[in-house]
Amino acid sequence: MEKFEEKLLEKLTDLHKLPSGAFNLRKNGQAEVRNTTKEIDIVPKKDKSGIDIIVKPNVIGKSVHIPVIISVGGLSDLVYNDFYIGENSDVLIVAGCGIHNATCKTSTHDGIHSFHLEKNSKVRYVERHIGEGEGTGGKILNPVTKCTLKEGAQMIMETTQLGGVTSTVRKTYAKLHNNSRLTIQENILTTDEQTAKTEFKVDLVGKGSGVEVVSHSVARDNSFQEFHSNVIGRNECFGHVECDGILLDNARIISEPKIDAVNKEASLVHEAAIGKIAGDELIKLMTLGLSQKEAEEIIIQGFLLG
Amino acid sequence: MLKNGEKMLKIDKLSYNVKENDKDKEILKDINLSFDENKIYVVTGPNGGGKSTLVKLIMGIINPDSGKIFLDEQDITTLSIDERAKAGISFAFQKPVTFKGLKIKQLLDIASGKTNNVGQSCEYLSAVGLCAKDYIDRPLDDKLSGGEQKRIEIAMVLARGGKVNIFDEPEAGIDLWSFEKLTNIFSSLKSTTTIIVSHQQKILEIADEVILLKNGQIEKVGSYSEVAPLLNQSCAQLK
Ligand SMILES: Nc1ncnc2c1ncn2[C@@H]1O[C@H](COP(=O)(O)OP(=O)(O)OP(=O)(O)O)[C@@H](O)[C@H]1O
Ligand SMILES: [Mg+2]
Numbered sequence: 001m002e003k004f005e006e007k008l009l010e011k012l013t014d015l016h017k018l019p020s021g022a023f024n025l026r027k028n029g030q031a032e033v034r035n036t037t038k039e040i041d042i043v044p045k046k047d048k049s050g051i052d053i054i055v056k057p058n059v060i061g062k063s064v065h066i067p068v069i070i071s072v073g074g075l076s077d078l079v080y081n082d083f084y085i086g087e088n089s090d091v092l093i094v095a096g097c098g099i100h101n102a103t104c105k106t107s108t109h110d111g112i113h114s115f116h117l118e119k120n121s122k123v124r125y126v127e128r129h130i131g132e133g134e135g136t137g138g139k140i141l142n143p144v145t146k147c148t149l150k151e152g153a154q155m156i157m158e159t160t161q162l163g164g165v166t167s168t169v170r171k172t173y174a175k176l177h178n179n180s181r182l183t184i185q186e187n188i189l190t191t192d193e194q195t196a197k198t199e200f201k202v203d204l205v206g207k208g209s210g211v212e213v214v215s216h217s218v219a220r221d222n223s224f225q226e227f228h229s230n231v232i233g234r235n236e237c238f239g240h241v242e243c244d245g246i247l248l249d250n251a252r253i254i255s256e257p258k259i260d261a262v263n264k265e266a267s268l269v270h271e272a273a274i275g276k277i278a279g280d281e282l283i284k285l286m287t288l289g290l291s292q293k294e295a296e297e298i299i300i301q302g303f304l305l306g
Numbered sequence: 307m308l309k310n311g312e313k314m315l316k317i318d319k320l321s322y323n324v325k326e327n328d329k330d331k332e333i334l335k336d337i338n339l340s341f342d343e344n345k346i347y348v349v350t351g352p353n354g355g356g357k358s359t360l361v362k363l364i365m366g367i368i369n370p371d372s373g374k375i376f377l378d379e380q381d382i383t384t385l386s387i388d389e390r391a392k393a394g395i396s397f398a399f400q401k402p403v404t405f406k407g408l409k410i411k412q413l414l415d416i417a418s419g420k421t422n423n424v425g426q427s428c429e430y431l432s433a434v435g436l437c438a439k440d441y442i443d444r445p446l447d448d449k450l451s452g453g454e455q456k457r458i459e460i461a462m463v464l465a466r467g468g469k470v471n472i473f474d475e476p477e478a479g480i481d482l483w484s485f486e487k488l489t490n491i492f493s494s495l496k497s498t499t500t501i502i503v504s505h506q507q508k509i510l511e512i513a514d515e516v517i518l519l520k521n522g523q524i525e526k527v528g529s530y531s532e533v534a535p536l537l538n539q540s541c542a543q544l545k
Contacts, residue, residue, distance in 0.1 A: 216406070244406065283367055284403035286387035287396070288417045288466065295388075298416070299405065306407020306445060 001027075005071050008098040012067045012128050023065040024051055029077045040064055040091075050080035050112075053093075057086030057118070065094045068111065073103025073137040078110045085121040085153075096128035099139040099165075106138035106166075114146045117153035117180075124156045131164030138166040145172045149180035151206065156183045162304060167195045176237070178206035186215040187304045190223035190251070200229040204237040204266065213241040218300050219251030230258040233266025245274035246303060248296075313376075314499045315341040315364070315470055320373030322359055333359050334522045337373070341470070346492060346500045348513035350537065356522040357503045358400055361472045364501070365397040366390045377470065394469030398476060400503070402459040404448045410458055411442045417465035430461040433491060435484040452479040464491070470499045477506045510534075 001009070005027070010016060018025070018033065022040035025032040029049075036042050039059040043052045053064055070077060083093065097109045117123060131139030141161075149155055161168065174182050182202065190196050202211045211231060219225050231239040245253040257270035277299055285295035322334040334356045341347055349357045362368045364375060366387045374383045377393055385393065405413075414427050422430075428438035434457040444450070446458060456479045463471050473492075477485055485508065492500055493512050502509055510516055516533040518525040526533050 280403045281405055283387060284399070285416065287365060287367075287391050288413070288462065289388055289391040289419060290416065291388050292386075298408065302405060302407035302409075302412070302445075304407070306409065 001032075002071070004100060005069055008069055008071070008100055008130065008132070009067055011130055012069075012096045012098045013065055013094055015065070019063065019065045021063045021065070022053070023067075024053075026066070026068045026079065028070055028072055029075060037062070045080060045082075048080055049078065050082070053081065053083045055083070055085045055089050055091055055121075057088055059086065059089040059091060061090060063092040063094065067095065068097040068109060070097065070099040070101070070107050070109055073101050073107055073135055074105030075107045077108065078112075080112045081114070083113065083115045083123075085115070085117045085123055087118040088120050089118075090122040092124045092126070094126045096126070096130070097141055097143075098128075098130040098132070099141070101131070101133040101135045101137045101139050103133075103135040103137045105135075106140060108138070108140040108142070110142045110144070112144045112146075115148065115155065117147070117149045117155060119150045120152040121150075122154045125158070127157070127159045129159070129161040129165055129168065131166060139164060140167050141165050142169045143171070145170075147172075147174040147182065149174065149176045149182060149209075151178045151180060153177075153180045154183075155181070156185075158185045160187045160304075161189065161196065162187070163189045163191055163194075165190075165194060165196070169197045169199070171199045172201070174200075174202045174211065176202065176204050176206055176209035176211060179208040180206060181209070182211045184211070184213045184215075186213070186217075188215070188217040188225065189220070189300075189304055190218075190225055191220045192223060193221070194223045195225070196223075197226040198228065200231075200241075202229075202231045202239065204231065204233045204239060205235060206237065207235045208237065209235065210238045211240070213243075215241075215243045216303055217244070217253060218246045218248070218304055219253050220248040221251060222249070223251045225251075225253045227253070227255045227272075228258070229256075229270070230260070231268055231270075232260045232262060233268050234262045236263065236265035237267070239266070239268040241270045243270075243272040243274075244303075245272075246300065247274060247276055313340040314343045314378065316376040317364070318374045318376070320360075320363060320370050320375065322356075322363060322368065323371050332522055334363070334370075337524060339517065339524065339527070341499045341501065343469075343499055345514040346495075346502065346512055347515050347517060348510050349501065349503045349517045349519055350505060350510060350533075351519040351525070355519045357519050358474055360519065361397070361474055361501060361503060364470070364472060365395055367397075391466075391468075396463045396466045396468035396471045398459045398463045398471075398473045400474035400478070402455040404450070404455060405446050408446055409442075410444055410446050413446055413458075413462060414465045417462040418467070422465075430465045431458075433464055434458070434461045435487055436461070453481065456480055457484075460488075460491070468498065470501065471495060472501045472503075474503045475505070476502060477504060477509060510537075
């Protein structure tokens with residue numbers, strides 16, 4: 001790997017070297033290195049590009065890293081990854097894609113991820129998206145995440161995209177069975193002419209199931225973001241969606257909430273607030289000696305990373 | 307440092323108006339005040355009298371229609387909030403500001419202008435009666451109780467260590483036991499000018515000077531015993 005590729009990998013995974021557990025590194029449309037363990041198997045798909053990640057039952061405290069790197073222009077990468085999480089297992093999955101494009105040709109990565117969480121299993125899924133490189137070619141990422149949570153399963157999904165991605169359409173679908181819980185924290189920054197579109201559809205079918213979505217987005221320059229969420233409560237369940245957006249310059253954010261309590265025992269809430277940085281926050285930081293510009297940066301950093 | 311007889315902070319013919327139905331409404335009228343080093347001033351008076359307006363004008367959060375403000379003989383009337391902060395004015399809001407994602411430790415670092423180790427951050431928090439280790443890594447957001455927010459607001463001013471420290475109703479929401487400690491903090495702020503907006507007798511009692519502000523005007527400046535009789539009058543009028 002080239003130096004800049006190693007750096008990109010580090011930004012994606014927070015790892016300085018290849019991790020000790022199960023991992024699969026995909027580079028420019030090809031599997032680069034792979035490691036499996038006794039407890040976690042990674043099997044390439046036969047009919048299409050992608051892998052099956054199989055976590056055996058009762059595997060606790062283990063991790064899987066499956067970063068994707070694209071370091072060339074003009075590449076269109078489509079990949080299907082399926083995650084099978086065995087009963088009672090509790091694992092960390094780190095995914096994400098970094099595109100370094102120094103050319104004038106667009107590169108795209110579409111990752112279709114399906115999660116199958118068996119009874120009482122737990123997953124923390126961390127997904128980072130990074131676009132970089134001086135080239136005028138687009139850096140496009142379109143992730144699709146489908147999750148099925150069986151009884152008592154829990155999934156935390158943390159997705160972060162902090163600039164550099166020309167355009168993204170992010171779709172997340174989830175079906176939650178009895179007493180399962182899904183928590184989604186999404187942090188997105190767009191700048192320049194970038195666009196980002198997020199779509200959530202969560203189907204709460206199980207009794208006692210619950211979903212919590214917190215989306216923090218910052219749009220600068222002429223960028224444009226859309227947030228669509230659709231939470232359907234078909235049982236005694238709860239859903240809470242919070243969409244918070246900060247606008248700067250000429251940017252725009254649209255938030256479209258939809259909540260549908262099919263069952264009257266469903267308790268569903270959607271909160272959305274979009275606007276410029278709160279004046280009182282700026283004033284407070286200025287009374288602590290920061291200039292307006294410095295105060296803005298700190299507020300945005302905290303909002304996206306805190 | 308100031309020479310003898312020089313005032314730390316001076317307010318000269320300060321007026322502030324707001325527009326109401328296209329007409330100017332006077333909130334503060336021709337205020338003249340001066341503040342010495344190493345003294346505690348307590349601004350008091352009926353609700354809506356203009357106390358918060360006065361201290362916000364000193365911090366630069368709002369700007370006067372006429373008049374001047376001097377800090378250390380320097381005219382600061384046109385300085386921005388951060389320039390005044392750098393010049394040594396600190397301010398604790400009546401209604402504390404919360405954030406989304408900024409940690410208490412980070413804000414104490416910003417306030418003190420340095421990266422504090424855990425021990426130093428703890429000192430600021432302990433001073434306001436908070437068990438530091440429970441708070442340092444918490445975000446300063448609206449999940450904190452009103453009293454907690456208020457204490458951290460005060461801790462940030464302590465961390466700044468300014469020349470002129472302003473507290474707008476610091477006692478609001480603070481329980482009685484801690485209130486005693488709070489008055490000790492104010493008494494111990496050495497070699498600074500402390501300006502406290504308050505309605506509390508305990509705080510009025512530690513004042514070197516009490517400033518009674520009513521209907522946008524200074525009614526009286528003097529020791530607590532001098533101003534106290536007038537306070538009862540204001541209250542009677544309020545009723
Ligand atoms: N921007 C504004 N527009 C209209 N009226 C204002 C504005 N700012 C202040 N006022 C009015 O000025 C008066 C003084 O307000 P201020 O907040 O200074 O009072 P205060 O003495 O701090 O009162 P309290 O004890 O209730 O905190 C009030 O009548 C208030 O309604
Ligand atoms: Mg007030």
